[in-house]
Amino acid sequence: MSGRRTVVGVMGGCAAESGTVENARTLGRLIAEHGWVLLSGGRPTGVMQASVDGAKEAGGFTVGVLFDTEHADAAVGLDLVIPTGMGAGRNVINILASDVVVACRGSGGTLSEIALALRFGRPVVLLDFDPGEAFLTACAADARWTLAADPRKAVDAVRGYLEEAGRA
Amino acid sequence: MSGRRTVVGVMGGCAAESGTVENARTLGRLIAEHGWVLLSGGRPTGVMQASVDGAKEAGGFTVGVLFDTEHADAAVGLDLVIPTGMGAGRNVINILASDVVVACRGSGGTLSEIALALRFGRPVVLLDFDPGEAFLTACAADARWTLAADPRKAVDAVRGYLEEAGRA
Amino acid sequence: MSGRRTVVGVMGGCAAESGTVENARTLGRLIAEHGWVLLSGGRPTGVMQASVDGAKEAGGFTVGVLFDTEHADAAVGLDLVIPTGMGAGRNVINILASDVVVACRGSGGTLSEIALALRFGRPVVLLDFDPGEAFLTACAADARWTLAADPRKAVDAVRGYLEEAGRA
Amino acid sequence: MSGRRTVVGVMGGCAAESGTVENARTLGRLIAEHGWVLLSGGRPTGVMQASVDGAKEAGGFTVGVLFDTEHADAAVGLDLVIPTGMGAGRNVINILASDVVVACRGSGGTLSEIALALRFGRPVVLLDFDPGEAFLTACAADARWTLAADPRKAVDAVRGYLEEAGRA
Numbered sequence: 001m002s003g004r005r006t007v008v009g010v011m012g013g014c015a016a017e018s019g020t021v022e023n024a025r026t027l028g029r030l031i032a033e034h035g036w037v038l039l040s041g042g043r044p045t046g047v048m049q050a051s052v053d054g055a056k057e058a059g060g061f062t063v064g065v066l067f068d069t070e071h072a073d074a075a076v077g078l079d080l081v082i083p084t085g086m087g088a089g090r091n092v093i094n095i096l097a098s099d100v101v102v103a104c105r106g107s108g109g110t111l112s113e114i115a116l117a118l119r120f121g122r123p124v125v126l127l128d129f130d131p132g133e134a135f136l137t138a139c140a141a142d143a144r145w146t147l148a149a150d151p152r153k154a155v156d157a158v159r160g161y162l163e164e165a166g167r168a
Numbered sequence: 169m170s171g172r173r174t175v176v177g178v179m180g181g182c183a184a185e186s187g188t189v190e191n192a193r194t195l196g197r198l199i200a201e202h203g204w205v206l207l208s209g210g211r212p213t214g215v216m217q218a219s220v221d222g223a224k225e226a227g228g229f230t231v232g233v234l235f236d237t238e239h240a241d242a243a244v245g246l247d248l249v250i251p252t253g254m255g256a257g258r259n260v261i262n263i264l265a266s267d268v269v270v271a272c273r274g275s276g277g278t279l280s281e282i283a284l285a286l287r288f289g290r291p292v293v294l295l296d297f298d299p300g301e302a303f304l305t306a307c308a309a310d311a312r313w314t315l316a317a318d319p320r321k322a323v324d325a326v327r328g329y330l331e332e333a334g335r336a
Numbered sequence: 337m338s339g340r341r342t343v344v345g346v347m348g349g350c351a352a353e354s355g356t357v358e359n360a361r362t363l364g365r366l367i368a369e370h371g372w373v374l375l376s377g378g379r380p381t382g383v384m385q386a387s388v389d390g391a392k393e394a395g396g397f398t399v400g401v402l403f404d405t406e407h408a409d410a411a412v413g414l415d416l417v418i419p420t421g422m423g424a425g426r427n428v429i430n431i432l433a434s435d436v437v438v439a440c441r442g443s444g445g446t447l448s449e450i451a452l453a454l455r456f457g458r459p460v461v462l463l464d465f466d467p468g469e470a471f472l473t474a475c476a477a478d479a480r481w482t483l484a485a486d487p488r489k490a491v492d493a494v495r496g497y498l499e500e501a502g503r504a
Numbered sequence: 505m506s507g508r509r510t511v512v513g514v515m516g517g518c519a520a521e522s523g524t525v526e527n528a529r530t531l532g533r534l535i536a537e538h539g540w541v542l543l544s545g546g547r548p549t550g551v552m553q554a555s556v557d558g559a560k561e562a563g564g565f566t567v568g569v570l571f572d573t574e575h576a577d578a579a580v581g582l583d584l585v586i587p588t589g590m591g592a593g594r595n596v597i598n599i600l601a602s603d604v605v606v607a608c609r610g611s612g613g614t615l616s617e618i619a620l621a622l623r624f625g626r627p628v629v630l631l632d633f634d635p636g637e638a639f640l641t642a643c644a645a646d647a648r649w650t651l652a653a654d655p656r657k658a659v660d661a662v663r664g665y666l667e668e669a670g671r672a
Binding site for chain 1: 508511541567569573575578582583584585586587588589590593596597600601603624
């Protein structure tokens with residue numbers, strides 16, 4: 001297919017535990033192996049750096065949408081660095097730019113991104129992260145989300161959503 | 169006290185049910201009676217319009233931070249209309265501008281605002297709205313939130329948080 | 337007239353010279369005397385602080401839309417502080433929220449605000465500041481702007497634009 | 505060189521004249537031939553579409569940062585589409601993401617981008633567009649800008665700025 005590249009957004013925290021970081025790395029590798037662009041918040045720590053590391057191991061293309069105004073202080077291995085100077089305002093962009101969002105275990109920033117994704121009609125795959133059905137169901141009437149126990153199952157769910165959208 | 173006015177943000181949906189709308193109106197009135205500024209997303213429907221109606225009944229000062237670029241299409245009764253042209257990007261502003269946030273029953277937009285509020289250290293009072301402890305606890309290590317069954321209890325909780333901050 | 341308050345945005349730099357600062361203070365006082373809300377970028381220096389000082393001398397209402405995420409580090413005397421965390425992204429809000437913009441002598445930030453104002457149809461009064469007709473004319477086909485030599489003439493021009501809009 | 509890709513931002517209007525559109529197309533082609541990423545506002549008209557067309561003729565990589573919330577209604581040929589839903593708020597991102605900015609003949613939106621670029625230290629090449637020295641000089645004390653009569657001279661100036669920054 002010609003046309004724009006398919007983008008999978010990977011959201012998650014800076015201060016992630018080792019299991020979460022390991023999952024993010026595997027996830028990044030699998031995203032790259034499928035030929036999808038990996039987009040994240042682009043910080044040089046936690047889920048953001050790990051997913052970029054994984055994607056680059058598989059030769060993928062990586063984009064980081066930063067809090068800050070300068071290109072520096074971004075994750076190592078990003079192909080495209082987009083400083084915004086907008087702080088958490090950039091969370092909206094992360095979501096809108098993604099065809100499908102994968103949320104790794106995170107906190108308030110990640111949860112705001114999940115809520116926005118469901119509100120704007122982006123499907124969300126929750127990788128080893130369950131913020132509760134009460135929250136997920138409340139986000140949108142037509143919310144599409146999947147709980148996935150490991151990165152491989154997460155990527156299966158991503159592929160399913162992309163096929164529904166005619167993008168895989 | 170001289171200095172800036174205390175701001176209570178009221179978040180909630182456009183398509184709210186009658187009980188939620190009635191709660192928002194009472195909440196707005198109580199906020200105004202305490203002399204706090206009422207800030208909302210400023211749309212002319214649902215929780216946003218109702219909370220402004222209530223505040224104006226009690227002679228309060230009301231601010232709306234809009235999705236769109238123009239002053240029109242805002243809730244009737246707003247004293248100050250702030251168009252942003254930033255769509256959901258303005259959710260961040262609603263939160264950051266509030267000393268305390270009251271979240272009425274809502275969906276994705278409201279839930280993203282709750283998550284951002286807890287992440288940025290703004291206390292949140294949930295008025296007849298429970299998105300689940302799994303979500304709330306995950307938002308931030310030091311998250312401060314209170315479930316309130318009715319507008320009067322919500323305002324009691326707001327006052328408590330303001331007293332903690334030395335603003336009441 | 338009931339309805340929302342009329343907002344005059346005052347734009348200008350942090351590092352302004354003494355004449356520019358003095359003009360901003362007089363301008364703020366005159367805006368308040370007319371009963372208009374004064375809106376600025378809300379920093380505690382230069383044109384922003386001086387215009388707030390002037391407005392408060394005359395008992396006006398003052399709003400600051402901040403670069404940063406917290407209420408602190410704002411101009412003294414602001415009645416309403418709106419942190420955005422959006423950096424220069426907040427320039428757009430300053431403009432869209434203003435019925436008329438007065439631009440004091442400034443640099444890149446101020447000039448971007450002038451360009452946005454003219455592009456979004458907000459009239460601009462340039463107080464002792466002339467960025468050149470080549471720039472002003474290029475901004476928009478229907479751009480409305482006035483060069484004013486002193487604060488009193490600037491406020492006369494503001495009143496004229498407000499009358500055209502049925503707001504004075 | 506490993507590391508992130510060099511980004512050249514091309515700014516300009518929707519309703520450009522034929523000479524300006526032709527220049528934008530040539531500019532896009534030359535940017536791609538140098539291996540730089542072309543970034544623009546991503547609309548399917550005027551300078552934005554033409555620069556993307558030119559870049560794709562030479563096999564370049566193209567990014568569009570959109571006003572709106574959805575991927576549709578973007579320039580044809582974009583490799584990466586980044587909807588923001590932030591309207592003119594996205595102008596800031598266009599600038600911050602660019603290592604060097606080329607401004608084609610435009611109006612208020614383009615002029616706000618030039619002012620922001622100079623204020624944030626991004627060099628600007630003005631292609632057949634002169635908003636006047638009074639404006640350009642006022643933008644920033646250390647502003648770096650070059651007037652270029654045609655696309656080839658514009659790209660020479662871009663290369664010079666990239667060499668200064670150690671990126672070419």
